[in-house]
Amino acid sequence: MEGMGHMGGATTIEWRDGMVTSRDGTDIAFLSDGRGPGLVVIPGNNRRAHHYGSLARRLSSTYTVHVIERRGRGHSGPQGPAYSMEAEVDDALAVMRHTGSDLVFGHSYGGLVALHLGLRRQVTALMAYEPGVSIDGSFDARWLSSFSRLLEEGKHVAAMTTFLKHTRLAPIGDAPTAVFRGLAFLLLQGAEGRDARAMMPTTPAEIGEIVRLDSDGSRYAAVTSPALLIGGQKSPTYLTGVLSHLARTMPDARHVILPGLDHNAPDLNAPDMVAEQIRTFIEAQLDGRQGR
Incomplete structure (x- = not known):
């Protein structure tokens, strides 16, 4: 998270x-x-x-x-x-x-x-x-279904944009969606980006546990x-x-x-x-x- x-x-x-x-x-x-x-x-x-x-x-x-x-x-x-x-x-x-x-x-x-x-x-x-x-x-996880769908479609940048915008974990406040999309694109570049892509499929189950344990x-x-x-x-x-x-x-x-x-x-x-x-x-x- x-x-x-x-x-x-x-x-x-x-x-x-x-x-x-x-x-x-x-x-x-x-x-x-x-x-x-x-x-x-x-x-x-x-x-x-x-x-x-x-x-x-x-x-x-x-x-x-x-x-x-x-x-x-x-x-x-x-x-x-x-x-x-x-x-x-x-x-x-x-x-x-x-x-x-x-x-x-x-x-x-x-x-x-x-x-x-x-x-x-x-x-x-x-x-x-x-x-x-x-x-x-x-914990508001209404974004999770959209994130999961985009991930299944292989749209990693769009999925990450959804995650960043709705969790508000990036320290950029309520920026326009285009700003979150630009950040998502940058975070998926290079070796760290490959690492992030490899881990993204673990997110739905983990966020699902947060919701289940509410x-x-x-x-x-x-x-x-x-x-x-x-x-x-x-x-x-x-x-x-x-x-x-x-x-x-x-x-x-x-x-x-x-x-x-x-x-x-x-x-x-x-x-x-x-x-x-x-x-x-x-x-x-x-x-x-x-x-x-």
Whole structure:
């Protein structure tokens, strides 16, 4: 659930490759860097693991960062016909078990995965940046059928234009459609553009899960792990507006809105600021454990 495409997102970093098998037999790849307690990062929609290189690099002196290559991407297996949020959680749990990690950060759709992981098990620290949560219909996905049709017709630029215009994730406000079309065209060029085209077919199922999981939010009261919910002041209100609701509902959660940041802060615009939020929150939880 990110701005489709990613210009210059990769970072020079000495990744270590890993692979696990999820509960349904799907291979799930992940990239690792750093040393210290294990922190699993769950990417957003239309994102690859390497897009979080800048974030990982800023955390790697303190933590061993493991970024999941979510199913349907890279060397990981396909989404599969029985795709669901439960499968995404299975994948993340498999990486956590394999790496001995007990810290989780999710971005956007990956933040929704992190919250549902929190429904399955307790973790030392659970962090999410603008999780793709829909509460009482807050996430408007009426554009999805048009997007899916255009994608099936091979009209990638038109499909991406629809996505960008209706999700408002690109920081260009309510620009004319022609502006979104120009941005979509640019984002589909070069190596990053090929990557984006390859990932676009994963979007309908993932947005479909956001819609399926729409609720009054009360289910998240069962997420009892210490949790930090982060939003950007420049992001659409349908993403940031649910954070206070979630923080009130979850028994050990707080939320923060960071000035000047937008939806792409963790992977593109401000990984240093997001990394500092992550580090500070984790340290507080680890210090609290030692003090008990």
